[in-house]
Amino acid sequence: MGVAGAEPAYWGDVAMRAIRKRPDALAHEIRVDLQVDHRHVLGPTGPRTTGRTHVAGIGVRIFHGRGAGYAYTNEFETEAVDRTVEQATRLAVAAHRAGAPGHVVTIEDAKRARYRPALRGDPADAGTDDVLAFLRRAQDAVRAAAPDAKAQVSFGSKRTVSHFSDSAGSELELGFANSTLLLQTVLRQNGRIGDSNIWAGGERGLADYDGAEAPEALGAEAARLAVESLDARAVPAGRYRTLCDPALSGLLAHESFGHLTEYDLVASGWSVLKGRIGERLAATGVTIRDAPAAEGTRDGVRVPYDAEGTPGRAVTMLEDGVLKEYLHARDTAFAESAAPTGNARALNIHHPPIVRMRNTYIERGDMTLGETIEAVRDGLYLIGGRGGAPRADGSFMFTSERGYRIEGGRITAPIKMASIYGNVLDFLSRVEGLSDRHEIKTNYFGGCGKWDQSFLHVGTGGPDVLVSEALVGGQGA
């Protein structure tokens, strides 16, 4: 992944020399990113898209007094780097002179580290025919199980090498890998439409998709769900005892709770969680964390250092129902006299880092899945989730992918995608049980949007979460 015959460290040095020539630059960070994306889409009638994209650039952030300025270029030429340093410095100086009420940032503690993901069947080395053959295995499995189904199978992967250096002398070379195998299936029978939308992904190469995630297994499952959805009924709007699966509970933990703990949003007065550290906000037993990796697995995303060079650590935002910590980048940590938490992330080299999440999840409980279903007695089991924008007051609306009715403590009939809405603090206060399974998922084809930085790869997950009551409305009701 070299750039024009040179390594990222070389261009980091070019930028460093340009900065040191200037008397007005106090502290700085330099990021050099080389990113390669592969996307392959196999439609029902043949391949639709197959291609590779490189995004590379040099980003410079200059801190001057209370001002900070970020500029980047994707021209790997010394003159372009000089110009970028000049622009970042001008922005920082102008911000300082304009009385920017930010905080004087100091960069201390030089860090040195290297991380390279080890993948089985690295997509970067795979030929197009290999990947399409991989996708065909999934598509063939759908057809074998449901001959009338039309399946679009997609594979996307991202590999990034990031070189980071700063004025404290840090040198980090960090690899990032994320891929997803996505199956979208539509089935039309006797005027009825069924569909399914499932995926698997994480820090994976092609050969890492095995077991329940093998293309054949996913294809069979996609077909089964599409057939099942033909009989799914809309849910009448109302309040139900509800069990949310790990995907839906993770979405809720991220969108409706996690964003409210991002300190840039807290400081601006946007979040309902401002000034509530130490307060009980949820039922006993509910713990929500944001971690740099999904420990012990290759699920989710792996962010050992953030985009400011801060080592990542697990942050416990909510512990046993009590609000404990906010998420910080360096400048927000300075504002609160706290320590950075390793949550400064940038979508890519085109953007400066801001406070973002990594792997956000609700901690598991001790009930089996069967026990949680039994405990629902009469209600709904909602599976998968889409949508959901963070709202300052904690209100939310998500759409499940599918689900089931639970009657007499047993799963009975399938239901269509349904919306679930309410307020996250009310929702968390109604938690009656947590299953003992723990799943964290990520999706190359989606991610987290914040301001103009969409969509950043994140992991979300948790256990199955049983709530005593949730407001659920059927689609097109």
Place this chain on the structure above:
Amino acid sequence: MKTADELLARAEAAVRRAQVLGAGAAEVFIQEGRTTTITDRGGYVSPAQSHSVGVGVRVALGDRVGIAGSSGLHRIEEVVQDAVGTARTAPPDPSFAGFPTPRAPQATPTPVPQAFAEPDHDLFQETLRDATRCLGDPRITFRSVTLSTGAGRFVVANSEGVAAWDQGGRQTLSVELRASDHGRDVTAWDKVSRIRPLDTTRDIAPLIEGSQDRAIRALRPRPLERNVDTVVLTDSATGQIVSRFIQAFSGSLVRSGQSRMAERMGRQVASPLVDLVDLPQGADHLPRIRVDHEGTPTAALHVVEDGVARAVFHDSRSGNGQGGSNGRGLRVAGWNGGVRAAPLFLTMRAGDRSVDEIVAETDRAVLVEEPLTGMLTANVTTGDFSAVVPYAFLVEGGEVRHALPNLTIGGNVHEMMRRIDAVGDTAIERRQGIYPAIRTRGVSCAS
């Protein structure tokens, strides 16, 4: 910024390189942009400046197509090699019919004012002061103010010809306001974008005053006591519903089987009050799109006439066997995405009544003035969706009664388009289109 001629020369050289490597046909798309964005978010001022170049390459070896892309021009040769290598191993694409011949528009590119291309902190401070002066109520403060200035251009070349288009400069002001009163917080946001420097009287003041008015009116909400099946949507929410409805007219989705709209040409698919025309230019203050991203010249396309389906959007691939491209081949995900058939600038014909008149003749409905959140979850195949708005207003007996908190709307976009029975007389630019207010039935609202 490089000149269009410089970019064209690089694109043409890359096309020749692809041919040397064995490509029967090649298309090289280069997009260049410069943006300065300054945001003040509760005291955190974030200035950022970018200069980016993106290259998208499509090559064909017979009917095998390969795609590759890269930021910057330094890897352009490698990108061409990638695309050729991908095409060699790609299976045949039965829909591929060659790249259309790019044709340069006979027009003078929009000049780019210098102020748009350079970072300007003073301009931001001046704009912030102007915006602050427009705040006329002590309950209102800014949550965030973002000013961005940008300029861009693109060129496309293939073995048959070239086209270049200067997208001009654009200045955008986005504001997020907070209204606070007696422990209740309401947020309202809006933005204005122009191809000239923003003007305090014409642009900034209406933006702030409109957002402020909505936020203050929403400060005293009461829940909705019983379900309502009628909504009056103003321009922004109308644009979201129409945008989802119009997805079914994408030739790309028709070809993939996700839409059956092609079979419904000449049939009633919406209310007779619905007239949708896709234009190369939506308003005088927006840049004109003279060629699409495949270099095909654009022209107005009547998509829905009096509720009757008339046309499907086509790029060169989806138009193969369907009359060819109609100038709607867009790299909707930027230079690094594939080309898709999509609208340029959708315009919905205005009706004959003001929003006030529509409200006055409505017995019971919910009035939605804010953008809908959650529309991304709309099911492309069926049109089903659920969405929320932070606040809306209850209309009863022809009058706006009170605000409604956290309203959820469930429905089906096709059904909503069929049941439109009133259209507002003022169409406003929103979401890459121009839309009026509408009243429609058959939805489910709850708060």
